[in-house]
Amino acid sequence: MDRYGYELPLLLAGAFRRIIDELHRRLAEQGHPDLRPAYGFALQAIGADGCTVSDLGRRLGVSKQAATKTTAKLAALGYVDRTPDPADARAVLLTVTPHGRAALTESARIFEELRAEWKKTLGATRLRALEDDLAKLTPSETPTPLIDLPGWFH
Incomplete structure (x- = not known):
């Protein structure tokens, strides 16, 4: 049976949604009950070297x-530190923070x-085929699909 276009x-x-909801359910069990999907994007976007609030936006x-x-x-919540930027007052x-890095490490494991x-x-x-097919359908000129998805790989 064919499906309708809107179903895809x-x-x-x-x-x-299923993956993200389950991730956050498990993160809550591991000591991160207040972490929300938007916070994960923000933590990824801040990155290992940090950034300014303007850069994050x-x-x-x-x-x-x-x-x-x-x-x-x-x-x-203890996931980030906010300090004056020495380069721009x-x-x-x-x-x-270490708590934020622990959440990111736990997220990767989950x-x-x-x-x-x-x-x-x-x-x-079938999983590999699904991943390969989704990668083909994801427009990107980079080796990592979705490198330009806001916040995800910075």
Whole structure:
């Protein structure tokens, strides 16, 4: 039976939602109950070297005000430190704390578990084919698909 065109984006969104919801359920069990998907994007965007709030806004494709609000919450939860930028007194420098790095490390581990579960459900060949097909459909001139997705690989 053929599916309707509108079903494809719904199926993709549903699969994404399932992975992300399960990730956050497991992160909560591992001591990160307040971590939300948007916070994960922000932590990735801040990166290992840190960045300013303005840089974070650009990387995430949001306003400086939205980046400020997100980082205030992340700081209150202990995931980032906010300090004056020594290069620009008007700017705030963001760095990921050890607690934030632990959350990112745990996220990576959980993503590996989730992929292994999909591999068990779909089989190794079908999962690899799915990943290969999705990579073909993901426009990118870089070796890493979605390198330009705001915040994901910075």
